[in-house]
């Protein structure tokens with residue numbers, strides 16, 4: 473009988489250190505960070521301003537080079553990875569940022585379809601069809617041809633969610649996705665993101681200061697001065 477396949481963690485960090493600057497300007501911002509995110513797990517990273525959350529997210533997202541420690545993301549080792557390897561890994565990750573980063577001169581549908589261009593597997597008609605489907609999944613089927621300026625903040629963030637999920641990523645990284653939204657819209661947007669990700673088994677690492685969305689996490693991890701302080705959801 474075949475052995476059951478061992479399920480690898482999408483994110484596995486051990487002893488990660490990171491500093492900005494050099495010499496006298498050197499400033500250590502991550503210290504011995506350990507973090508494991510399991511398949512389909514929703515983890516919220518919180519902590520005071522300047523504690524290193526965004527730096528950690530950008531390292532995991534292969535947006536900057538790792539300096540020290542063990543890190544595997546979607547099975548790829550990050551320490552010593554070349555720029556080309558990091559670019560390939562980034563294509564397997566869905567990113568959602570505070571300011572949605574949509575292109576103003578493209579429609580919602582074109583913004584989502586654009587994220588599928590890089591893999592080169594689909595024709596433009598297929599990409600636009602897939603983008604329409606994803607926008608339907610976030611409740612925007614009536615707004616496909618609108619530009620970002622014609623949408624509300626919550627709708628724009630839903631386009632960003634559709635874009636992040638369109639390429640079937642193995643991991644979603646979100647940085648302050650509710651910062652520009654009111655309380656109710658912020659909760660709705662994160663709940664939608666969580667439900668779509670759970671349905672697909674995609675793990676999420678979400679950085680936030682927003683206490684109103686903490687209960688949507690499977691696990692809350694607190695950072696202080698570059699260190700990880702593990703907090704149980706119930707005690708957070």
Ligand SMILES: Nc1ncnc2c1ncn2[C@@H]1O[C@H](COP(=O)(O)OP(=O)(O)OP(=O)(O)O)[C@@H](O)[C@H]1O
Nearest residue numbers: 492493501519520521522523524525526527528681
């Ligand atoms: N590119 C950079 N060059 C130098 N220092 C930086 C750079 N980016 C961030 N820092 C510093 O590193 C520390 C950690 O920043 P980081 O953005 O990771 O924290 P954060 O916890 O995400 O903060 P916030 O919640 O305010 O976004 C801060 O002191 C910040 O000033």
